[in-house]
Amino acid sequence: MTVEKIEQVLKHGKGFIGFIVAGDPDFEKSVDYVVALAKSGADVVEIGIAFSDPSADGETIMKADLRATKAGSTTKKVFEFVANIRKRTQVPLVFLTYTNPVFKYGYDPFLAKMKQLDVQGIIMPDMPLEEQDEFVTLAEKYDRSFIQLVTLKSGERIPNIIKRASGFVYVVSSLGITGMRQKLSTDSHDLITQIKQITNVPVAIGFGISQPEQMAQFKNADAVIVGSAIVNIIEAHSYDAEEKLQNFVKSMKLAW
Amino acid sequence: MNNKMTTSKKGYYGEYGGQFIPELLMPAVNAVAEAFNHYKEDPIFKAELKNLFDNYANRPSLLYHAKNMSKDLGGAQIYFKREDLNHTGAHKINNVLGQALIAKKMGKTRLIAETGAGQHGVATATVAALFGMEAEIFMGKEDTDRQALNVYRMKLLGAKVNIVETGTQVLKDAVNATFQDWTKRIDDTFYVLGSAVGPYPFPEMVKYFQSIISEEARQQFLEQTGQLPDAVIAAVGGGSNAIGAFSKFVDDNQVKLIGVEAAGKGIHTSQTAATIANGSDGIFHSMKSKFLQSSDGQIDPVYSISAGLDYPGIGPEHAYLADIDRAQYVPITDDEAVSAFEYIARTEGIIAAIESSHAVAYAMKLAPTMQSNQQIMVNLSGRGDKDVAAIARYKGVDIHE
Numbered sequence: 001m002t003v004e005k006i007e008q009v010l011k012h013g014k015g016f017i018g019f020i021v022a023g024d025p026d027f028e029k030s031v032d033y034v035v036a037l038a039k040s041g042a043d044v045v046e047i048g049i050a051f052s053d054p055s056a057d058g059e060t061i062m063k064a065d066l067r068a069t070k071a072g073s074t075t076k077k078v079f080e081f082v083a084n085i086r087k088r089t090q091v092p093l094v095f096l097t098y099t100n101p102v103f104k105y106g107y108d109p110f111l112a113k114m115k116q117l118d119v120q121g122i123i124m125p126d127m128p129l130e131e132q133d134e135f136v137t138l139a140e141k142y143d144r145s146f147i148q149l150v151t152l153k154s155g156e157r158i159p160n161i162i163k164r165a166s167g168f169v170y171v172v173s174s175l176g177i178t179g180m181r182q183k184l185s186t187d188s189h190d191l192i193t194q195i196k197q198i199t200n201v202p203v204a205i206g207f208g209i210s211q212p213e214q215m216a217q218f219k220n221a222d223a224v225i226v227g228s229a230i231v232n233i234i235e236a237h238s239y240d241a242e243e244k245l246q247n248f249v250k251s252m253k254l255a256w
Numbered sequence: 257m258n259n260k261m262t263t264s265k266k267g268y269y270g271e272y273g274g275q276f277i278p279e280l281l282m283p284a285v286n287a288v289a290e291a292f293n294h295y296k297e298d299p300i301f302k303a304e305l306k307n308l309f310d311n312y313a314n315r316p317s318l319l320y321h322a323k324n325m326s327k328d329l330g331g332a333q334i335y336f337k338r339e340d341l342n343h344t345g346a347h348k349i350n351n352v353l354g355q356a357l358i359a360k361k362m363g364k365t366r367l368i369a370e371t372g373a374g375q376h377g378v379a380t381a382t383v384a385a386l387f388g389m390e391a392e393i394f395m396g397k398e399d400t401d402r403q404a405l406n407v408y409r410m411k412l413l414g415a416k417v418n419i420v421e422t423g424t425q426v427l428k429d430a431v432n433a434t435f436q437d438w439t440k441r442i443d444d445t446f447y448v449l450g451s452a453v454g455p456y457p458f459p460e461m462v463k464y465f466q467s468i469i470s471e472e473a474r475q476q477f478l479e480q481t482g483q484l485p486d487a488v489i490a491a492v493g494g495g496s497n498a499i500g501a502f503s504k505f506v507d508d509n510q511v512k513l514i515g516v517e518a519a520g521k522g523i524h525t526s527q528t529a530a531t532i533a534n535g536s537d538g539i540f541h542s543m544k545s546k547f548l549q550s551s552d553g554q555i556d557p558v559y560s561i562s563a564g565l566d567y568p569g570i571g572p573e574h575a576y577l578a579d580i581d582r583a584q585y586v587p588i589t590d591d592e593a594v595s596a597f598e599y600i601a602r603t604e605g606i607i608a609a610i611e612s613s614h615a616v617a618y619a620m621k622l623a624p625t626m627q628s629n630q631q632i633m634v635n636l637s638g639r640g641d642k643d644v645a646a647i648a649r650y651k652g653v654d655i656h657e
Binding site: 051052053055056059062069074075099100101102103104105125126127128129130131149150151153154155157161172175176177 | 266274275276277278279280281282283284422423428429432435436439440441442537538539540542547549551552553554555556
């Protein structure tokens with residue numbers, strides 16, 4: 001069985017992208033949780049690599065990173081974790097990581113490992129357009145998607161960012177850091193429309209989305225990305241979160 | 257020797273530097289770069305800044321011949337560049353006046369800043385009061401405990417002080433928290449970065465405003481002694497006072513440039529902050545530089561008695577100067593720094609900051625190896641009033657502030 005390309009999976013719209021920190025609450029259990037997300041309908045799963053200084057993340061993901069660090073997270077361990085996931089599901093996977101662990105491993109060997117493990121893409125929030133040349137060239141060599149982020153502040157930068165889009169375009173719904181929000185600005189609706197006019201790459205929206213009721217306002221996106229809400233379920237239910245995760249993903253998918 | 261200070265790629269010093277910052281902040285950072293590059297060529301801006309330097313910050317700072325110390329150590333003549341005599345008691349004011357003036361010109365009304373020892377926070381709070389701007393300072397919990405006086409000082413000046421309780425609760429965590437705050441509120445806010453770190457243009461901008469130190473010192477040496485110093489010594493955490501003390505001497509190849517890192521309990525222990533001694537290449541805090549980190553790229557907790565030097569990285573230009581052997585970086589332990597703190601007080605009647613005392617400690621080692629017709633400049637980056645209680649505690653004396 002082969003893994004479908006992200007673009008293929010998300011082209012039908014109403015996609016759901018879930019996020020889990022590798023090793024939260026430990027490396028065995030989080031394999032089960034990725035499988036649970038995939039079973040209940042997640043189209044893509046983002047695998048977070050715990051970092052000592054998650055400066056773009058809110059408290060929820062910071063705490064998850066700490067749990068994973070306590071569980072012994074290392075880059076090598078994350079690769080083993082993905083190998084274990086691949087024994088049980090072919091759901092498309094993307095890494096979400098700060099640049100330093102990847103830089104330290106070596107861009108080329110890291111991408112080679114991604115190819116070997118069938119991880120389709122990578123999101124590095126601290127590698128903006130200005131610093132991407134080297135990595136994006138290598139990602140193309142290994143046929144991996146470097147996921148581009150667009151924010152409400154990107155403005156005139158958007159065409160240049162979109163030129164390099166692959167996998168999906170990650171639209172950041174709001175200012176600030178990761179975490180659940182009660183109210184989301186409607187500005188991102190217009191931003192999605194603007195991006196879809198210039199690219200066929202699927203557009204996914206994330207940051208702060210946590211409830212089925214919020215889905216309606218992003219009808220024009222191809223997928224929603226949910227991170228902190230999933231991580232919160234794991235925090236609250238620790239080793240007993242499987243069913244809760246499945247119910248949550250199903251309720252979100254239904255609300256589309 | 258040709259020291260290339262400019263390189264092909266924007267914001268890079270050799271292979272170090274760059275702008276590894278989330279897309280959300282990129283437009284804001286680029287707007288700061290554009291404003292900086294505009295105003296540094298603007299004669300009106302330059303005149304306003306000079307006026308603030310001279311009539312508010314008490315510039316130029318003295319170049320003082322430390323005769324007692326020179327005689328006692330028996331070797332090179334030691335000169336102190338007295339940044340401790342600046343308004344607010346440290347070099348930090350130079351950079352804050354420059355950046356806040358740019359912020360004002362950009363129409364920003366709110367300044368945010370990280371602080372370690374509290375000197376940069378105090379300087380930011382001070383200038384915000386002067387300019388009628390709002391100020392919010394981010395400071396690690398551990399630092400608010402060991403620098404309680406500066407916390408009160410910032411509040412007195414009208415700033416809000418946010419205590420950072422995430423991570424290791426020191427300077428690097430304060431930098432994280434300040435960047436986080438900026439992503440939440442970009443439009444009216446300017447991040448006044450205090451150290452020569454972060455994304456371009458910050459390392460370049462901090463150097464530009466701190467270069468007043470070496471610009472004055474170079475001229476003062478020529479006027480007072482007719483020759484340049486043989487060595488310039490400055491403490492390095494992120495590296496703002498050091499880059500300011502070095503920059504106008506970089507092309508004078510006969511002037512040795514020496515950065516002094518905080519070794520904490522020693523570079524062979526895990527309780528250290530000596531980045532050039534123990535660090536490796538990495539990408540963190542929006543820059544490619546050297547960092548204390550695991551083989552996996554996780555940033556190490558660091559330690560120094562000095563809240564201003566316990567930073568797990570170093571400014572990208574320092575990493576470059578070390579790389580090309582233009583500057584040398586040496587470690588000084590807590591014990592050596594505390595001895596120097598006491599020594600300079602007794603011999604010269606100067607209470608220097610514990611950060612600056614690291615530089616003094618290295619001068620005490622170097623001077624006796626040199627000739628009496630040679631000269632050393634030590635950058636006294638700040639005054640030590642803030643440290644008196646902590647040093648007393650270190651020595652086992654119980655003081656209630």
